[in-house]
Amino acid sequence: MADQAPGDSTTQSGTDGGGSAPGAPDAGGRAPAEYRTAELARAAGITVRTLRFYRERKLLPPPRREGRVAWYNEHHLARLRTISELLARGHTLGGIADLIDAFEKGRDAGDAAELLGLGSTLASPWSEETPVRLTPEDLAAHFPGEVTSENLAAALDLGYLAVDGDEVVHVSRRLLDASTALVREGIPLAAVLDAGRVVREHADAVADLFTSLVRTRLFADVPTLSPADLRRLDEVMDRLRPLAKQVVDAELALAMDRRLRAEVEDWSRPEDAEAAGGPQDADGPGGSAS
Known part of the structure; x- marks a missing residue:
């Protein structure tokens, strides 16, 4: 059954994640952070609609309920940030759901983290890209008349876009801005995506070169x-x-x-250079008419 907004949900007698009142101190005397639905969505940088979609897909554990109000904690916020990071890396929501399910059913934490792409991540990520959430209308505004099924498929295949419910996530603010500027200059989006694929290949080759130097030297x-x-x-x-x-x-x-x-x-060559050279060749040694 789909989750409802906190004000519309049915009352539950039990609680999930503890029965203390919101803000009650924990064993160490600290007040645990708790969020209502809108507060959690704001802290995670997503919409309430997206948050509810994640709950429907079982990507989040149930919130603690107090009467008709749902309360979320830092664990929920961390999960949402992990989902956003994985989407930015090109993972699908279905794949993320499978990995989370495997993790919660007792799979070794290290193995699950490795599958999620987190286990071997360096403390300081090399890239500094900021993902961008877009509605279909936002995407159309960036690329007027260019959001075709073929271009969407190419962008998804490249990992530039990932689908998140009714929204899409672009992997990089800088790449989105660059693509938008190129299209505004008059270059078709299909050509921009083709160029992006070639740049990706060369960038991978440069990355291979640098990492090989580090490993071998x-x-x-x-x-x-x-x-x-x-x-x-x-x-x-x-x-x-x-x-x-x-x-x-x-x-x-x-x-x-x-x-x-x-x-x-x-x-800069004169357009008639070749034409001008033709008669000269014809009038060269042995080629002139008598």
């Missing part, structure tokens, strides 16, 4: 990462992050200079 004597090695790797990658970005940015700038010079030279 700095961790050649480490067959298996221990917790201490993982901390060291995190520190190394944190130091190398700005250097890698600096190298890529400089090389791209130099490549663009070379490419643009070549293109400008090609465009």
